[in-house]
Amino acid sequence: MTALHDAPPASLRAPEEKPVKKNRFRRDRSLLLMVVPAVVLLLVFNYAPMFGTATAFQRYSIYAGFWHSPWTGLETFRQLFADPLFWSALGNTLMLSLVQLVLFFPVPIALAMLLHSIMSNKIRTIVQSVVYLPHFFSWVLAVTIFQQMLGGAGALNQFLRQNGIGTWDVMTDPDTFALLVTSQVIWKEAGWGIIVFLAALAAIDTQLYEAAAADGAGRWRRMWHITLPGIRGVIVLMLVLRLGNVLTVGFEQMLIQRGAVGRDAAEVLDTYAYFYGVVNANFSLGAAATLFKGVLSLLFLLAANKIAHLLGEDGLYRR
Amino acid sequence: MNNFDRRRFLGLAGLGALSVASGGLLSACGDAKTSSGPGTTTQDQLQKLLPAYVPSELVKADIPSVMGANGFFSSPAFLKYPDNPVATTSGVPGKGGSYTTMTPLWGAIPSASGNSYYDAVNKAIGANLKLQPADGSNYDKVLPTLFAGDKLPDWVQIPSWNMGNLGFADAVNKFADLGPYLAGDAIKAYPNLAAIPTSAWQCCIWNGKLFGLPVYYSGATIAGTIFHRKDILAKEGINPDDIKTPEDLAELGKQLTSAAAGRWAFDDIFDAIGQIYKFPVDPNRWVIDDAGKIIHRYETPGIIEALNWYQAQAKAGHVHPDALADKREDAKQRFWSGKVAITGDGPGAWKGDDAKSGKAANPSYDRQAFKLLSTDGKPQIWMNPSAGMYSFLNAKLSGDQIKECLAIANYLAAPYGSKEYLTVNFGVEGTDYTMVDGNPVLTERGSKEVATTYQFLVTPISPTTVIAGQTQVVKDYAAWEADMVKYAAKPAFYGMNVTEPAQYANINQPMVDLVKDIRYGRKPVSAFQEGLKTWRAQGGDQLRAFYEDIRSKYGTGQ
Numbered sequence: 001m002t003a004l005h006d007a008p009p010a011s012l013r014a015p016e017e018k019p020v021k022k023n024r025f026r027r028d029r030s031l032l033l034m035v036v037p038a039v040v041l042l043l044v045f046n047y048a049p050m051f052g053t054a055t056a057f058q059r060y061s062i063y064a065g066f067w068h069s070p071w072t073g074l075e076t077f078r079q080l081f082a083d084p085l086f087w088s089a090l091g092n093t094l095m096l097s098l099v100q101l102v103l104f105f106p107v108p109i110a111l112a113m114l115l116h117s118i119m120s121n122k123i124r125t126i127v128q129s130v131v132y133l134p135h136f137f138s139w140v141l142a143v144t145i146f147q148q149m150l151g152g153a154g155a156l157n158q159f160l161r162q163n164g165i166g167t168w169d170v171m172t173d174p175d176t177f178a179l180l181v182t183s184q185v186i187w188k189e190a191g192w193g194i195i196v197f198l199a200a201l202a203a204i205d206t207q208l209y210e211a212a213a214a215d216g217a218g219r220w221r222r223m224w225h226i227t228l229p230g231i232r233g234v235i236v237l238m239l240v241l242r243l244g245n246v247l248t249v250g251f252e253q254m255l256i257q258r259g260a261v262g263r264d265a266a267e268v269l270d271t272y273a274y275f276y277g278v279v280n281a282n283f284s285l286g287a288a289a290t291l292f293k294g295v296l297s298l299l300f301l302l303a304a305n306k307i308a309h310l311l312g313e314d315g316l317y318r319r
Numbered sequence: 320m321n322n323f324d325r326r327r328f329l330g331l332a333g334l335g336a337l338s339v340a341s342g343g344l345l346s347a348c349g350d351a352k353t354s355s356g357p358g359t360t361t362q363d364q365l366q367k368l369l370p371a372y373v374p375s376e377l378v379k380a381d382i383p384s385v386m387g388a389n390g391f392f393s394s395p396a397f398l399k400y401p402d403n404p405v406a407t408t409s410g411v412p413g414k415g416g417s418y419t420t421m422t423p424l425w426g427a428i429p430s431a432s433g434n435s436y437y438d439a440v441n442k443a444i445g446a447n448l449k450l451q452p453a454d455g456s457n458y459d460k461v462l463p464t465l466f467a468g469d470k471l472p473d474w475v476q477i478p479s480w481n482m483g484n485l486g487f488a489d490a491v492n493k494f495a496d497l498g499p500y501l502a503g504d505a506i507k508a509y510p511n512l513a514a515i516p517t518s519a520w521q522c523c524i525w526n527g528k529l530f531g532l533p534v535y536y537s538g539a540t541i542a543g544t545i546f547h548r549k550d551i552l553a554k555e556g557i558n559p560d561d562i563k564t565p566e567d568l569a570e571l572g573k574q575l576t577s578a579a580a581g582r583w584a585f586d587d588i589f590d591a592i593g594q595i596y597k598f599p600v601d602p603n604r605w606v607i608d609d610a611g612k613i614i615h616r617y618e619t620p621g622i623i624e625a626l627n628w629y630q631a632q633a634k635a636g637h638v639h640p641d642a643l644a645d646k647r648e649d650a651k652q653r654f655w656s657g658k659v660a661i662t663g664d665g666p667g668a669w670k671g672d673d674a675k676s677g678k679a680a681n682p683s684y685d686r687q688a689f690k691l692l693s694t695d696g697k698p699q700i701w702m703n704p705s706a707g708m709y710s711f712l713n714a715k716l717s718g719d720q721i722k723e724c725l726a727i728a729n730y731l732a733a734p735y736g737s738k739e740y741l742t743v744n745f746g747v748e749g750t751d752y753t754m755v756d757g758n759p760v761l762t763e764r765g766s767k768e769v770a771t772t773y774q775f776l777v778t779p780i781s782p783t784t785v786i787a788g789q790t791q792v793v794k795d796y797a798a799w800e801a802d803m804v805k806y807a808a809k810p811a812f813y814g815m816n817v818t819e820p821a822q823y824a825n826i827n828q829p830m831v832d833l834v835k836d837i838r839y840g841r842k843p844v845s846a847f848q849e850g851l852k853t854w855r856a857q858g859g860d861q862l863r864a865f866y867e868d869i870r871s872k873y874g875t876g877q
Contacts, residue, residue, distance in 0.1 A: 062467040063489050085829065144646075152640020153581065153658070161579050172644050174841060259645025262841050263832040280824040281463055281484030 053294075056287035076288040086289065088264070089272035096268065097246045099178045104185050105242060108193030109235060113227060115194065116201040131191025139252040142188050146180075147171055171257075174265035181253060196238065197231060204230035236313040244301030247293045269293050357865075358488025358525040358818040359873045368498055368529050369521060370506035375514035377407065378736030380782060382797040384538060387804025390518075391702055392538035396783035396797040398790055399757030401736040407511055408739060412726035413446030414719075419472035420448050421465075422710075422775035423455035423481075429770050436746035436768040443742050444727045448474075450772045459484060466490060474724060476534060476710040476775045479522070479602060488818035491525045494711040495721055498529040509729035515779060519706040521814045531709030532728055532777040539804045540703040542600050543665045545591045545692070549685040551575065551582075551660045562689050563696070565595050565628050568661075572637030575660045583639040583659050586650050589629050589838050591663030594700050595692045596621030596628075603701050603810040605866055607875060613811065613866050615859060617830055617851055624694070626847060629838045643839050655680045669796050671786025686792075688799050691806050700803060701810040710776045728777045735782045743773050758785045813876040817869055823858040830854050 025032070051066070056076055058069040080086050111131065118124045134142065148154050152169035160167050170180055208226050217225065251270035258266040267275075269289060277286015301316075308315030360368075380395030387393065431437060431450065441447055451472065453461055459481040465471050466485065471493055482490070499505070501520075506513045515536055523531030545568075552559055555574055562568055575584035593600040598619040608614050616622060632638050639659045641649060654662045655677045669686055677684030691698035712724055733739030741759060745752040751765030761769055783793050783800075833850040836842040851859075 061486070061489070062463050063486070063492070065467060147641060147644060147646060151644055153578075153583075154640075157640075158579075158581060169640055169644075172640070172839070259835060260643075262836045262839070263829075264836070264841075275828050276825050278460070279484065280828070281486070282821075282824055283463075285825070 053287055053291045055284050056291045058284055060284045060287070062281070062283075072284075076284045077292070080285060080288045080292065083276075085263075085267070085276075086272060089267045089269050092265070093247050093249055093268040096178055096181060096249045100182050100185060100249065101242065101246070103179075103182045104190070105239070107186050107190045109197050109231075111190055112194040112197035112201060113223065116198060116227075128191070128194075131194070133191070134188040135192035137188065139188075139250070139256055142184060143253070143256045146184060172260050174261040177257075177261045177265040181250070181257070184253065185250070196234060200231040200234040201227065233313055236308050236311070236315065240301065240304040240308050240315050243304035244297055246300050247297050356488055356526075356818070357869060358491070358816055359869060360524050360527045360816070361873055364527045365521065365524065368502045368524055368527070369517050370501045370529075371504050371513060372515075372517050373507060373510060373513040374516075375407075375511070375734045375779070377405065377734050382783075382794070385801035385804060387539060387801075387807045389702075389807055389809055391804050391807035393797065393800040393804050394537055394539075394781060394783045396793050397735065398785060398793060400741075400754070400759055400784075404736060404738045404741060406738045407733045408730050411443070411445030412723075412730045413444045414723050415446060416720060416723045417447040417449065418474055418720075418724065419451060420474040420476075420772075420776060421451045421453055421472045422476040422772055423458040423478060423708075424452035424770055424772065424775075425455040426770060428452050428454075429768050434768045436751050436765065437772075439747045439751075440742060440773055443739070444730050446723065446727055448727070448773070452770060452772050452775075466493065471713055473713045473716060473720075474710060474776060475713070476708055478708040479704055480707075484824075486818065486821060487816070488525055491528070491530045491711075493714055494530050495714050495716055496528045496530065497523075497532070497712070497721070497725070500721060500725055501529060509725055509732075511729045511732040511734065511779060512725070512777070514734060515732065515777075516705070518814060522704045522706050522816065523709050525816050525818075531711055533706035534708035534710060534775055534778050536706045536778065536780055538705070538780075539800065539807050540705055540707060541666055541700060541803070542602075542703055543591050543663055544594065544688050544700075544803075545588055545661060545663055546654070546668065546686055546688050547661045548654070548657060549687040550681070550683040551657060559687060559689055563692060564694060565592065565624075565692060568689075568692060569628065569632065571661065572632050572635065576637045578636060581658060583642075584637045584661055585632055585642070586639055586653055586659040586662035587642040587645075587647065588661065588663035589625070589834075592625050592628065593621075594698075595694060596625040597699060598622040598625065599701050599810050602703060603813075605811040607811050607877075613863055613870065615854075615863065617854060617859075622834075623844065623847060626834070626837050626844050630840050630844060633838065633840045645835070645839075651676075654686075655684065657681055666796075666800075669792065669799075671789030671792050674789040674792050675787040687795060690799070690802055698806045699808050700806050702807050702813065704814060708775065731773050732777045732779045734779045735784070740779075745769060756788065758788075760788075809877045811875050811877065812866070812869065815869075815873060815876040817866075819862065820865065823862050823865075826854055826857045826859060826862075 054066060055069070057071060057073060058066075059072050059075075060066075060069045064070075115124055115127060118127070137145075150156055150169075151171045152167065154171075157167040157169065170176060173180075204226065208230075209222055212222050212226055247269055249268050249270075251268075251274070254266050254268050254271050255274065258271060260266075270293075273286040273289040273293075277283055277289060305315040305317075378397075378401045381398045382396035384395040385393045429436075429452075437450060455478075458478065462477065462481060462485060465475075477485075501509070501512065512532075515533055516538075519533035519536040520529070523529055523533055547559055549559060552571075552575075557571065557574065562571065572584040576582065590600045593616075596619075597606075598616045598621040599606060600616070604616050606614050606616065606619055608619075629638075633643055639653055641653065642659070650659075650662060650664070651668070651673075653659045654664075657680070666688075669688065673686060674684065677686060691700055693699070712721055716724070730739055731743055733743065741748070741752075745759045745761065746765055746769055748754070748759075750762065751769055752759045752761050754760070783797055785793050830850060833842070833847065837844055837847060
């Protein structure tokens with residue numbers, strides 16, 4: 001039983017590990033060909049724009065361009081780090097990210113396990129479609145729906161008001177904003193998030209469940225000893241990826257609701273870069289803020305990956 | 320169905336002004352950020368440059384323009400299109416040239432292929448203008464990339480409130496100097512351009528050179544005002560003419576709010592009450608106080624009073640909760656459906672198509688504006704630059720090409736009542752529009768093809784006209800405007816193009832955020848002084864010194 005999960009012994013792997021380069025290329029060429037469009041996309045839309053980060057070290061002017069704008073070294077970063085609003089944006093970003101990590105991350109896993117346990121294909125497809133759907137709504141629409149349901153003049157509060165019960169406008173309450181945005185994310189994205197976990201669950205050998213059941217293991221034991229270990233690798237992988245994105249907490253979602261709860265609650269790194277970089281055409285400052293964010297994200301990603309390795313998981317790549 | 324009218328777009332521009340105002344993006348006639356001087360022009364230079372003014376005597380308005388204070392005047396109004404339109408140009412202005420144009424558009428962008436309106440106007444002007452309208456709401460994000468990539472079209476329109484992030488004293492170097500063609504009497508070669516009043520041309524001058532062609536001239540342009548649902552007030556037995564002070568207005572807050580029934584007195588009218596408390600709203604930012612000191616709008620005593628007034632209304636529950644959640648985009652819906660009784664909007668909101676939309680929700684719908692309120696019985700309203708948008712010709716064009724474009728501009732600027740005006744605004748009769756009760760109304764095809772494109776390159780004086788058959792709206796608006804102009808005043812640095820140094824670009828946003836926090840009730844009014852102190856320390860005082868310098872060199876424009 002254990003053999004199923006362990007990698008094959010080194011003696012068996014060895015010949016595959018070092019094939020002649022040419023052979024390897026011939027063997028993988030169709031796979032490589034399939035990757036080409038994705039690589040081109042990455043180069044054009046992710047790598048080429050990286051030249052733009054150079055503006056973080058300039059006093060960039062749209063009239064002088066990259067080539068003629070004066071170089072200022074780390075001046076923009078000094079300006080950035082001296083701005084208390086930047087630090088407050090960073091603090092908000094980390095706080096919102098942490099709340100989402102704790103409250104959102106487990107939801108798709110639980111949902112996937114629930115769905116997986118439904119026997120009827122029909123019901124499963126229906127539920128799956130219903131929970132997927134909000135993913136395809138734009139944030140403007142999602143926030144509008146929340147506003148119309150939970151807002152001060154929304155369905156819930158009008159009902160409470162008409163029945164003489166006190167009202168609570170959660171949409172404009174800065175103190176509970178973290179919980180509000182997290183529930184919005186759960187509503188919108190949890191259904192979409194289950195896809196990867198469902199695939200992982202489908203990969204678990206059903207014989208294991210049968211064998212365990214025959215040995216007298218109940219529902220919870222099977223979940224604890226078969227299901228969760230079976231998808232542990234994927235969970236860790238998703239967690240590592242999430243940590244790499246920890247400084248990204250929904251630019252649109254924040255931008256739309258920033259006015260409703262105020263800067264102190266909703267300013268995150270991305271909106272900071274937008275207001276102080278793009279809107280005021282202070283592109284150097286915007287570039288510096290996002291470059292800082294990029295470097296920090298990379299460090300988070302590497303650290304998370306390292307921890308995954310220490311825990312004996314593959315993480316993003318095998319050591 | 321007539322859902323198109325030039326005033327409507329002026330209205331949108333006005334709405335834009337109101338809604339973007341709180342974003343701090345607006346700028347006076349090119350109050351932009353630059354590294355190479357303020358771009359302002361001295362009075363002597365101005366006198367040499369300004370084109371001659373030769374008014375058009377073409378048609379007589381049904382409701383004539385009324386002269387107000389300080390040279391401002393109300394728009395002439397027409398109840399129907401003048402009979403027997405005459406041609407103001409002879410022959411074909413163009414020489415077959417081909418030019419790319421870009422203009423902002425608030426609305427659906429029509430298809431260019433098989434567009435009979437585009438074809439008809441291009442044929443009439445004898446040139447091929449390749450129109451590229453772009454989404455007006457994102458226009459300010461598109462422009463910097465066009466400049467940075469050196470991909471400016473031949474003829475581009477730029478709204479004054481999009482100039483803020485362009486460093487406009489630098490930007491104009493990319494455009495053709497029109498002074499040699501239009502300054503002084505030279506403009507008389509283009510009679511329709513010469514009929515655009517001088518104050519509009521004054522806004523088109525940077526660095527001592529005439530660069531722009533004015534779009535949407537009006538004799539008294541305002542950012543916005545306070546509107547009410549007259550039908551709702553009447554039901555409560557309220558006479559809107561009795562509302563004269565902010566206290567009267569606050570009283571309405573109590574009377575008109577019935578939250579359980581889903582009705583609140585106010586939408587977000589904060590920008591609109593700037594007029595009552597005498598602090599300017601964008602694009603005007605500076606005031607000269609009684610002692611002669613230049614103060615920013617955040618330093619006026621009025622803003623504190625306004626914050627107190629507004630926060631009290633918000634806390635008392637008289638402001639619609641969606642407005643307090645900053646959902647400005649639905650403000651018109653709330654007003655149409657009667658969820659709010661009092662709102663703030665640009666003057667362009669008060670048009671026939673608005674009456675049509677409102678009456679669709681409620682047949683008794685009646686939008687009216689309060690006569691100007693004041694704290695002391697002496698109302699006053701600061702005027703915006705008289706032309707809100709300008710178009711520019713690319714500096715790469717040759718002299719002959721510039722002349723051809725100006726001849727085309729002369730055709731496009733043909734006044735209301737002319738043959739050309741009908742072609743430019745409505746296309747071909749029978750195909751794009753038909754005359755209904757003496758007014759042009761777009762056909763179904765016309766409403767898909769005709770968009771404000773050519774008109775956004777240059778426009779003549781914009782009269783008030785009947786839209787969607789709503790004649791009463793024209794009469795009401797004309798009467799209100801005639802009253803309003805009596806209180807018109809010039810704000811500091813009026814009609815001057817001042818480009819602020821780039822390093823102060825970022826001190827405004829924290830104040831915009833703070834003001835919002837206070838008026839929505841998230842922070843006490845006392846927090847304002849603390850924010851103001853930071854603003855002063857971070858560059859506000861230096862910015863004042865910058866404007867002191869402008870005053871000593873160029874005057875205040877008042």
